[in-house]
Amino acid sequence: MTPGARLQAAIELLASIHAGTAPADRAAHEFFRARRYIGGGDRREVLGLIYAVLRARARLDWWIARAWPAEAPRSEETDRLRLVAALLLIEGWNADRVAGSFDGGQYRPALLSREERALLKALAGQTLDHPEQPDWVRFEYPEWLDAPLRAALGDRFESEMRALMEEAATDIRVNALKADRTAAIRALKAEKVEARPTSLSPWGLRVEGRPPLASLEVFKSGAIEVQDEGSQLVALLTDARPGQRVVDFCAGAGGKTLALAAQMQNKGHIVACDVLEGRILRASTRLRRAGVHNVERRALSTERDPWVKRHAAAFDRVLVDAPCSGSGTWRRNPDQKWRLAPGDLEELLALQESILKSAARLVKQGGRLVYATCALLPAENEGQIRRFLETHDKFHVVPVADVWRTAIGGEGPAEGEFLRLSPARQGTDGFFVAVLEREK
Numbered sequence: 001m002t003p004g005a006r007l008q009a010a011i012e013l014l015a016s017i018h019a020g021t022a023p024a025d026r027a028a029h030e031f032f033r034a035r036r037y038i039g040g041g042d043r044r045e046v047l048g049l050i051y052a053v054l055r056a057r058a059r060l061d062w063w064i065a066r067a068w069p070a071e072a073p074r075s076e077e078t079d080r081l082r083l084v085a086a087l088l089l090i091e092g093w094n095a096d097r098v099a100g101s102f103d104g105g106q107y108r109p110a111l112l113s114r115e116e117r118a119l120l121k122a123l124a125g126q127t128l129d130h131p132e133q134p135d136w137v138r139f140e141y142p143e144w145l146d147a148p149l150r151a152a153l154g155d156r157f158e159s160e161m162r163a164l165m166e167e168a169a170t171d172i173r174v175n176a177l178k179a180d181r182t183a184a185i186r187a188l189k190a191e192k193v194e195a196r197p198t199s200l201s202p203w204g205l206r207v208e209g210r211p212p213l214a215s216l217e218v219f220k221s222g223a224i225e226v227q228d229e230g231s232q233l234v235a236l237l238t239d240a241r242p243g244q245r246v247v248d249f250c251a252g253a254g255g256k257t258l259a260l261a262a263q264m265q266n267k268g269h270i271v272a273c274d275v276l277e278g279r280i281l282r283a284s285t286r287l288r289r290a291g292v293h294n295v296e297r298r299a300l301s302t303e304r305d306p307w308v309k310r311h312a313a314a315f316d317r318v319l320v321d322a323p324c325s326g327s328g329t330w331r332r333n334p335d336q337k338w339r340l341a342p343g344d345l346e347e348l349l350a351l352q353e354s355i356l357k358s359a360a361r362l363v364k365q366g367g368r369l370v371y372a373t374c375a376l377l378p379a380e381n382e383g384q385i386r387r388f389l390e391t392h393d394k395f396h397v398v399p400v401a402d403v404w405r406t407a408i409g410g411e412g413p414a415e416g417e418f419l420r421l422s423p424a425r426q427g428t429d430g431f432f433v434a435v436l437e438r439e440k
């Protein structure tokens, strides 16, 4: 591809991300699947450009608004303008090089308009950060979340927001059904990928950047899965034992289900539920590859599906990996935060409450309900647990520090009753975990 054609592909991919509802990585996967003629090198370049734009969207928009000629109407071509700004402010291109690539040739971006040329001139020589940018622009978060994020993070606000802007390393979970960490490190090295053990999860390995793991033999053999260390810890803290009956209530495509199966050494029974049938169907290839055969998949109509009533008090462990704002995963999904509106948060809070209430019915006496989110806001975390306990006096909190000692060993980073992981402190995605036990 010519450099101009890569830019055109980046503009089209950005437009399809903004037009759809899928996260950027899924949208990109679909985009390239429909354009198999784009080779690996070009693909990486295009992805590099679009993630540069997505990670700096608020600052790029701030610059575009400031530099756009006052008399000109606002352009509708947001993605094109953001890319032009990113080439100058992030990629270090000079104005001539940008203008030369927007030349209107075949498969290349249309010629720059007069206003766009004025923008080029205004941005040339500037840097992405500017002292006049307000915090929500500087740290790239929706302005309406300013107060709740400050309240949640207190004096860690700046360090956490900074950490959330960075690109996350890639974490791997070694599948204990097929390998151990030493063997996996060796197998990865043989395929030219350097990995080191993570510090908290006994299953975890960390690799820098984005190696094409899915194409490696060690991945195809089922010995490893891609999974953030925080997610691994959520599964570990469920403390599912071999032979138990376990529900993964919001199983999605089965990331944590796979980890639970490994923890249970494939013994016992796991029911992986979700309201999106397509997601649990997607889990089947992963389950097969991992050699997992104790999982039943079940699509629920809603969280109050009749299946729940029929299986009341039947399970030792119920994991609720609840749908949430996802604010703990902004490093990986920089586009997601801009899709979240205040009304969505209200809806999520009501859904989390309803899911927790319904999933609790499945827990048998002496069994545990584990509630987790990848959210940083207390309303989605401690707030939900507090409300749940007000109406469920048969449940009590088991301090996560105690669960950690039994399920993982040693002292974990849990403070008080719950676990709160964050990118700045633990280098994981942001996670919250609460473990509740039902009276015997």
Ligand SMILES: C[S@@+](CC[C@H](N)C(=O)[O-])C[C@H]1O[C@@H](n2cnc3c(N)ncnc32)[C@H](O)[C@@H]1O
Binding pocket: 231, 249, 250, 251, 252, 253, 254, 255, 256, 257, 273, 274, 275, 276, 279, 300, 302, 303, 321, 322, 323, 324, 351, 355
């Ligand atoms: C955080 S994601 C789960 C990720 C998954 N556990 C993993 O580790 O890959 C939350 C999941 O909750 C599901 N969900 C949404 N509403 C639900 C409901 N009412 N009942 C059960 N699951 C629901 C979503 O479809 C989504 O897959």
